[in-house]
Amino acid sequence: MSKVYETVIGLEVHVELATKTKIFCGCSTAFGGAPNTHTCPVCTGMPGSLPVLNKEVVNKAIAVGLATNCTITRNCKFDRKNYFYPDNPQNYQISQLYYPICRDGKVEIEVDGKKKYIGIHEIHMEEDAGKLIHDAYTDSSLVDFNRSGVPLIEIVSEPDMRSADEVLAYLDKLRTTIQYLGASDCKLNEGSMRADVNLSIREVGAEEYGTRTEMKNLNSFKAIARAIENERERQIDLLEAGKEVVQETRRWDDTKEYSYAMRSKEDAQDYRYFPDPDLVPIVISDEWLEEIRSKQPEFREEKKARYQEEYGLPEYDADILTGTKKLADIFEETIALNANPKKVSNWLMVETMRLLKEKEMEPEDITFSAANLAKLIQLTDDQAINSTVAKEVFEKIFAEDIDPAQYVEEKGLKTVNDEGALRATIEQVIADNPQSVADYRNGKEKAIGFLVGQTMKAMKGKANPGMVNQILKELL
Amino acid sequence: MQITDETIKYVGILAKLELSDEEKEQAKKDMSNMLQYVGKLNELDTEGVEPMSHTFSVHNVFREDVVTNGDERDNMLKNAPEQKEGAYKVPKTFE
Ligand SMILES: [Zn+2]
Numbered sequence: 001m002s003k004v005y006e007t008v009i010g011l012e013v014h015v016e017l018a019t020k021t022k023i024f025c026g027c028s029t030a031f032g033g034a035p036n037t038h039t040c041p042v043c044t045g046m047p048g049s050l051p052v053l054n055k056e057v058v059n060k061a062i063a064v065g066l067a068t069n070c071t072i073t074r075n076c077k078f079d080r081k082n083y084f085y086p087d088n089p090q091n092y093q094i095s096q097l098y099y100p101i102c103r104d105g106k107v108e109i110e111v112d113g114k115k116k117y118i119g120i121h122e123i124h125m126e127e128d129a130g131k132l133i134h135d136a137y138t139d140s141s142l143v144d145f146n147r148s149g150v151p152l153i154e155i156v157s158e159p160d161m162r163s164a165d166e167v168l169a170y171l172d173k174l175r176t177t178i179q180y181l182g183a184s185d186c187k188l189n190e191g192s193m194r195a196d197v198n199l200s201i202r203e204v205g206a207e208e209y210g211t212r213t214e215m216k217n218l219n220s221f222k223a224i225a226r227a228i229e230n231e232r233e234r235q236i237d238l239l240e241a242g243k244e245v246v247q248e249t250r251r252w253d254d255t256k257e258y259s260y261a262m263r264s265k266e267d268a269q270d271y272r273y274f275p276d277p278d279l280v281p282i283v284i285s286d287e288w289l290e291e292i293r294s295k296q297p298e299f300r301e302e303k304k305a306r307y308q309e310e311y312g313l314p315e316y317d318a319d320i321l322t323g324t325k326k327l328a329d330i331f332e333e334t335i336a337l338n339a340n341p342k343k344v345s346n347w348l349m350v351e352t353m354r355l356l357k358e359k360e361m362e363p364e365d366i367t368f369s370a371a372n373l374a375k376l377i378q379l380t381d382d383q384a385i386n387s388t389v390a391k392e393v394f395e396k397i398f399a400e401d402i403d404p405a406q407y408v409e410e411k412g413l414k415t416v417n418d419e420g421a422l423r424a425t426i427e428q429v430i431a432d433n434p435q436s437v438a439d440y441r442n443g444k445e446k447a448i449g450f451l452v453g454q455t456m457k458a459m460k461g462k463a464n465p466g467m468v469n470q471i472l473k474e475l476l
Numbered sequence: 477m478q479i480t481d482e483t484i485k486y487v488g489i490l491a492k493l494e495l496s497d498e499e500k501e502q503a504k505k506d507m508s509n510m511l512q513y514v515g516k517l518n519e520l521d522t523e524g525v526e527p528m529s530h531t532f533s534v535h536n537v538f539r540e541d542v543v544t545n546g547d548e549r550d551n552m553l554k555n556a557p558e559q560k561e562g563a564y565k566v567p568k569t570f571e
Contacts, residue, residue, distance in 0.1 A: 019541050026544030035562040037547040044552060056541035077529050084492055086566045132569060135560065141570070142563035270490060275529030283535045 004204045005239075007232050008212075009167055009197060010159035013174060014152050015184045016128065016192040017060045022149035023127050024051030024094065029151075035144035043149035045089030050278055053078075057151040058101070058282060060183040061125050062292050064153060065102030067177050067299065068120050074284045076101045078125070078276045083269055086143050087129040095154075097273045100124035101282075107177070109169040118170045119158030126152050159198065159209065164228040168221055171195060172323075176300045179325040185364060188220055195224060200245070201235045210235070211245040215252050215259060223254040230257060303328060311341035317349055324363040327352075333370030339377045347373060351391060355398050368401045376404040388461055389413045415464050419471070422455075422463060426471050429454045440476055448472060479504045479511070 022029055025042035041049035065072050076099040080092040105120035130148040132141045155174065161167050175186040175193060186193040200212035215231055218224045230252075235245050250259040298306070300322045307318035322328050327348055334344045356363060376397060380390050385408055393413065396402045408414055416422060429451055430437055439447035448469075455468050484500050484507075487493075495503060549562060558565040 021539075021541050021543050026539065026542065028543045028545070034549075036549045036552060036564070037562070038545075039552050040545045040548060041552075044555075046555065052537060052539040054541050055538035058538075082490075086564075086569050133563065134568070134570065135565070138560065138565070140560075140568050141566050142560055143566055144563050272490070277530065280530055280532070280537050281535045 003240075005201045005232075005236055006204045006206075007162055007228070008159050008200050008202060008209055009161040009163075009228065010212075011155075011157045011161070011167065011170065012196040012198070012214075013155040013157075013171070014194040014196075015064075015155065015174075015178055015186060017057055017151040017153060018182065018184050019054055019056045019060070019151055021054055023054050023057050023125070023151035024149055027149065033146050035142070036146060039145045039148070043089075044145050045091070051094065051276075053279060053282070054151065057125055058284075059292060060151075060181070061101050061123060061153050062284065062289065063181050063296065064155070064178055064183055065105065065123055066289075066293055066296060067181060068102070068105040068107050068123070068155070068174075070102035070105030070120060070123060072284055072289060073099050073101050073103060075099065075281060076284070077281045078279045079273045080276045081271045081273055083271060085129070086141060087132050087148070089130065089145060089148060093127060093129065094276055094279070095126035095273075096124035098275070107170065107173050109166060109173050111163070111165045111169050116160075116166070118160045118166070118173075121156045121158050123153050123155045126154060128152050159200075159212075164225040167197065167224060167228060171221065171224070176323065176325070180297050180299050182297075182325075187362075187364065188218075191219075194218075197224065197228060197231070199228065199231050199235070201232060201239070210239075211247050213245065213247065214249045216249060216262070217252045217254075219254065223252060226254065226257055227252040227259065231259065234259075300328075307331075311335075311345070313341070313345055317345050320349060320353070321345060326363045326366055330366065330368075330370050330373070334373050334377075337370060337374035339374045340381075343377050343380075344373065347377070347394065351394050352398065355395065366398075368397045372397045372401055372404055379404055379408060383464060384408065384414055386415050386462070386465055389415070413462060416459055416462050419467065422459070422467055423471055423475075425458050425463075426451075426455055426468065426475060429458060430472075430475060437476065448476070479507045483507075 019029060021027060022038075022043055025040050027038045027040050027043055030038065042051055062072055076096065078094050079097040081095045081097070082092045084091055100122040102123035103121070105123070106117045107120065108115055108117055110116075128147050128150040130143050130145040132143055135142050157170065161170060171193075178184050178186050178193075184192055188194070195218055197215040197218065198212050199215065200210035202208065202210045213231065213235070215227050218227055231250070238245055246261075249262045251262050252259045304315075304318045304322045307313045307321060308315055313321070320327070321331050331341075331344055331348060335341050352366070355361075356366075373394075376390060376393060379385050379393075380387065385393065389408070393402075393404045393407060396407060397404060433451060433454060436447045436450050440451070451472055452465070452468055455472070456463055456465070459468075481500070481504075484495070484504050487503075487507075488495050488500075553559050553562070553564070556564045
């Protein structure tokens with residue numbers, strides 16, 4: 001009988017904090033600058049330069065720690081992690097080993113209706129490294145230090161996950177929580193959120209953990225799920241063949257759906273951590289903690305419950321709308337402009353989702369304003385435009401955030417509610433289509449659909465469909 | 477405390493230093509002396525004393541999150557032995 005295995009997974013998640021400046025210097029963290037235009041002696045490791053901690057980094061790290069039920073280390077400090085690599089100009093990374101700012105937290109996840117807690121071992125603050133670009137022309141590497149010193153937190157989970165689904169639920173939980181805090185935009189594809197997966201397997205019922213591997217280079221939720229399945233199978237195959245799993249770091253290649261060993265435990269580096277003498281300890285007072293606690297926002301679970309209760313939305317809709325901060329923000333901003341919550345939800349759930357999917361965009365990429373969505377809903381409420389025209393106008397809002405009132409006016413898309421004009425058009429349509437008229441009168445109810453269509457066509461889609469139906473039936 | 481040949485070799489690897497035999501001998505002596513010097517601290521009773529990472533009794537030195545540095549790229553790159561297209565040029569490196 002073949003053995004039954006259990007997968008044991010722990011995650012190391014790096015999140016880039018959304019501060020304006022770097023962790024230890026006044027350089028901008030803005031994306032997209034030309035190489036090395038956001039650098040100074042501190043973030044390029046020049047001798048004699050001294051780091052000064054950005055207070056906002058500590059605020060955000062504490063906020064994430066509180067939101068994930070951690071104990072905040074009231075007296076914490078930074079350590080140096082020593083290694084040589086050209087993207088690390090100081091030859092050490094400033095990180096936290098001995099006294100990380102947050103410890104012993106947990107978050108609740110739900111998979112297939114089952115709830116469970118995932119423990120958080122610790123969260124520490126550290127600095128990001130620069131970027132290396134390979135220059136094929138000179139066969140050398142070019143170093144850009146714009147990202148060097150960008151603040152990161154690393155969230156280390158306990159090995160509490162047992163499947164790819166649990167890993168994805170945990171990551172989604174972290175992502176929405178941190179987004180709601182405004183602490184980071186958490187985009188896996190852009191690297192503002194990065195996850196390394198530690199995975200081992202053991203026979204169900206075994207008490208000891210198996211030997212684990214660490215998987216790197218996972219740039220999407222799909223890649224993470226694929227890498228977990230692949231690594232699980234690879235380790236089971238090794239064990240079934242009587243071989244051993246080697247403790248090593250592996251790199252995932254998502255296009256080939258394959259991982260390869262980067263380095264094994266034997267050549268693991270000796271980082272010689274020691275307290276950084278350039279940085280003084282951080283002492284977190286009750287008042288400081290209380291101030292951050294009092295500013296914590298309404299998180300996803302509370303929002304979801306409120307949307308159902310206050311606006312009568314179905315659970316499914318409330319779940320989608322609160323799934324990203326961006327959607328929840330647009331939803332709430334539009335309602336604040338007196339739009340009907342169910343109608344706003346409908347535009348977001350149906351047309352917005354359709355267009356996002358069609359254009360392969362994420363909700364975070366939405367650029368239209370709540371103001372223009374509210375105006376569109378007002379136009380439909382006033383029956384100034386019919387639903388077909390409204391969808392067309394919404395596409396324009398989605399793409400270019402146009403003012404719908406102005407657009408409708410300019411393009412002459414207003415619904416014709418003028419009964420006289422409509423009646424004249426319908427009389428003409430009846431006169432032009434004797435066959436359909438005869439069919440309808442002979443009991444072929446469907447023939448009216450054709451006549452409605454002809455009328456809408458003659459009115460260039462701007463007629464009020466209710467009125468068209470009513471007048472047609474009357475004249476027939 | 478005596479420093480062994482293995483230790484010197486290992487420290488050399490970590491520091492990416494290639495040492496001649498004479499240099500190794502000298503380094504062994506220097507390191508032994510340094511360790512002996514700080515080893516004096518081991519003679520003290522530190523029972524119940526909180527370890528410190530800093531000799532000044534200063535804490536919470538912060539900077540506000542305001543951009544204060546502009547584009548100093550040209551000045552910064554003056555420190556680079558080689559450069560290309562605004563970047564520091566280094567030997568090919570990949571993981
Ligand atoms: Zn800087």
